[in-house]
Amino acid sequence: MTDDDHRGDATPLDAVVRERGIGSPAGAGGSPGGETAAGDADGSGPRVARVPETHDHDTFSVDGIDTDRREGLLEAVLRDVDGVSDASATRRNGTVGVHHGPSLSRGALRELLEECGLVVASGDGAFEARRASQFASARVAVAVLFGLMVATPYIAVLYPTRVEWLFYDPVTVQYLQSILDSQMATHFFVNLGALSGVAFLVACGPIIRRAAAATRDGRFTNESAFAGGVVALYGYSTLSAFTGLGGAVHYDLVAYAVVVAALWTQFGVTDTAVDPATNDETAAKDAPNGETDEPVAMTDGGR
Numbered sequence: 001m002t003d004d005d006h007r008g009d010a011t012p013l014d015a016v017v018r019e020r021g022i023g024s025p026a027g028a029g030g031s032p033g034g035e036t037a038a039g040d041a042d043g044s045g046p047r048v049a050r051v052p053e054t055h056d057h058d059t060f061s062v063d064g065i066d067t068d069r070r071e072g073l074l075e076a077v078l079r080d081v082d083g084v085s086d087a088s089a090t091r092r093n094g095t096v097g098v099h100h101g102p103s104l105s106r107g108a109l110r111e112l113l114e115e116c117g118l119v120v121a122s123g124d125g126a127f128e129a130r131r132a133s134q135f136a137s138a139r140v141a142v143a144v145l146f147g148l149m150v151a152t153p154y155i156a157v158l159y160p161t162r163v164e165w166l167f168y169d170p171v172t173v174q175y176l177q178s179i180l181d182s183q184m185a186t187h188f189f190v191n192l193g194a195l196s197g198v199a200f201l202v203a204c205g206p207i208i209r210r211a212a213a214a215t216r217d218g219r220f221t222n223e224s225a226f227a228g229g230v231v232a233l234y235g236y237s238t239l240s241a242f243t244g245l246g247g248a249v250h251y252d253l254v255a256y257a258v259v260v261a262a263l264w265t266q267f268g269v270t271d272t273a274v275d276p277a278t279n280d281e282t283a284a285k286d287a288p289n290g291e292t293d294e295p296v297a298m299t300d301g302g303r
Contacts, residue, residue: 011070011117012115012116012117013064013070013073013074013077013116013117013118014073016077016115016116017073017076017077020077020080022073022076022077022080050085051085051086051099052085052101054101054102055085055099055100055101055102056099056100056101056102057097057098057099057100058097058098058100058106058109059095059096059097059098060095060096060097060098060109060110060113060120060121061094061095061120061121062094062095062096062113062118062119062120062121063094063118063119063121064116064117064118064119065089065090065091065094065096065118066091067091068091070091071089071090071091074087074089074096074113074116074118075087075088075089077112077116078096078098078109078112081100081104081109081112082104083100083101083103083104084098084099084100084101084104085099085100085101086098086099087099096113096118136265136266137266139202139203139204139205139262139265139266140203140262140263140266142198142199142202142203142262143199143202143203143204143258143259143261143262143263144259144262144263146195146196146198146199146203146255146258147199147255147256147258147259149195150192150195150196150199150251150252150254150255151252151255151256153188153191153192154192154251154252157176157179157180157188158180158249158252160172160173160176161173161176161177161180162248185241186241186242189241189242189249189251192249192251192252193234193237193238193241193251195251195255196234196251196252196254196255196258197234197254199254199255199258200230200234200254200258203258203259203261203262204227204230204258204261204262206265207223207226207227207261207265208227210223211223211224211226211227211228212227226257226261229257230254230257230258233250233253233254233257234251234254236250237249237250237251237254
């Protein structure tokens with residue numbers, strides 16, 4: 001992303017800048033009510049603001065800071081407000097931090113951010129979005145890690161016995177088959193079953209909850225088909241491994257399905273910033289009647 005906007009359209013932020021007569025972000029380095037270090041007068045070095053001890057600090061989670069230029073303009077607008085001693089905006093994580101006097105309320109700052117064309121999340125909404133994003137990343141990590149732990153024994157032991165013609169050493173294949181026919185096979189499949197089962201429950205937790213909700217409502221969805229198919233495959237593999245059913249044990253397919261589903265949810269079309277399984281609850285919290293302006297403990301603009 002360049003320092004300039006990726007499109008030339010005028011924005012509400014540009015209108016606020018013109019209305020207040022604010023120059024370029026570089027020229028707005030000093031902030032009203034704050035002092036700038038002498039070394040910054042010529043524009044060299046980082047800007048340092050003196051924040052009075054009596055000033056409060058609020059952090060907002062926002063959407064709409066999509067270029068470095070808008071980041072600088074927003075900081076200049078905030079520092080131009082009476083009572084603001086310092087402000088920091090970061091487009092990388094969508095946060096705005098403001099140090100301000102007690103006479104300036106968080107609500108007034110929120111109104112100014114919205115006047116600049118930004119979508120400001122409520123305190124609860126921002127926390128829920130960050131927590132859901134963290135959980136989504138953790139689910140991907142669990143899926144990939146456990147998937148590799150399941151795939152490795154299959155690649156090393158089971159696959160050679162199923163496609164013997166790919167291996168030139170029949171003695172090795174015979175040895176691997178003897179392992180599967182021995183008492184060790186029970187411990188072998190217990191580990192695989194536990195790993196693939198935990199991966200499915202953790203990595204696909206939101207999918208399972210939505211599929212269960214759809215089933216209770218009498219609806220059949222793609223997620224219902226996915227969850228049902230994985231459960232059926234897992235159950236069949238368990239019966240084959242620990243009973244006399246004699247079928248193939250496909251814990252590997254369970255693990256592969258979990259990895260694909262987790263990666264698709266994280267990087268595909270689904271927005272993981274908010275967990276869809278709890279989207280209704282979050283929407284209710286963000287409604288006007290239930291809106292809260294409690295501060296969010298995130299970062300001071302990511303600086």
